[in-house]
Amino acid sequence: MSDEGLYECYYTGRYSDSKQGIMRLVVRGCPTAYFGDSCISRCAQDTCQNKIVCGPDPLSCRCIAVFSGSFCDTLTDLDECSLGTDDCDQVCENVVGSFTCSCWDGYAMDGGTCVDVDECSLGIDNCEHTCHNHVGNYTCSCNEGYFLSSNGWNCTEPLTCIVISATQQAPVETFLCSAHQREEHFAKNHEISLAVEGVIGEIETISWTVNGINATSSLNLTEGVYTVQATAVNEFSELSTNMTLRVVD
Numbered sequence: 419m420s421d422e423g424l425y426e427c428y429y430t431g432r433y434s435d436s437k438q439g440i441m442r443l444v445v446r447g448c449p450t451a452y453f454g455d456s457c458i459s460r461c462a463q464d465t466c467q468n469k470i471v472c473g474p475d476p477l478s479c480r481c482i483a484v485f486s487g488s489f490c491d492t493l494t495d496l497d498e499c500s501l502g503t504d505d506c507d508q509v510c511e512n513v514v515g516s517f518t519c520s521c522w523d524g525y526a527m528d529g530g531t532c533v534d535v536d537e538c539s540l541g542i543d544n545c546e547h548t549c550h551n552h553v554g555n556y557t558c559s560c561n562e563g564y565f566l567s568s569n570g571w572n573c574t575e576p577l578t579c580i581v582i583s584a585t586q587q588a589p590v591e592t593f594l595c596s597a598h599q600r601e602e603h604f605a606k607n608h609e610i611s612l613a614v615e616g617v618i619g620e621i622e623t624i625s626w627t628v629n630g631i632n633a634t635s636s637l638n639l640t641e642g643v644y645t646v647q648a649t650a651v652n653e654f655s656e657l658s659t660n661m662t663l664r665v666v667d
């Protein structure tokens with residue numbers, strides 16, 4: 419009912435029942451530009467929030483998109499990403515009342531568009547030798563004689579030569595080494611240190627054996643003749659070499 423005036427309202431079926439009496443209801447319309455249950459809401463910018471306009475008929479706030487409520491002051495979230503109403507180039511993230519855009523790894527936002535990052539020219543690549551830019555990523559390559567490691571950026575030279583040595587602080591009382599023997603002499607019960615004297619290639623791990631038994635690079639041997647073997651390994655190659663130790667009294 420919208421007409422202003424007096425009405426008599428009868429409870430259905432009780433008109434003839436004088437015990438119940440009659441209810442009277444005053445119905446009035448709101449003055450122009452007012453609305454709401456008690457006609458105290460005025461359609462103006464200060465009542466309709468968030469740039470909402472006053473509706474024509476019935477007079478009320480007309481809410482846009484994400485707002486709702488009598489005065490359009492309730493933020494209603496729409497997931498623009500799921501609805502596909504976003505204008506993101508690559509990645510859309512929904513937030514209450516709006517959404518934000520971002521880019522995949524290897525891209526950067528430029529004026530609302532995701533563009534390739536040239537990691538090589540920016541110097542933010544991990545390549546040990548040479549960087550090649552591609553749209554969305556980059557790849558590495560290695561100089562001749564090197565192999566690209568499985569991590570995609572390191573360059574490893576395969577092992578082609580290894581020379582080992584043994585040294586000892588203790589004086590050797592008996593010295594039997596001839597110039598043409600790959601054999602050295604050491605004093606017993608004094609520490610002998612094994613080391614790599616020279617290598618071509620990159621050693622990632624090295625292990626030692628003495629007469630076929632695993633050993634460390636620090637030995638303390640009794641009198642006798644021993645075969646020391648070193649085995650060097652990297653991602654692309656393995657190389658072993660032997661030397662003989664003669665330990666004397």
Ligand SMILES: [Ca+2]
Binds near residue numbers: 551552556
């Ligand atoms: Ca790139």
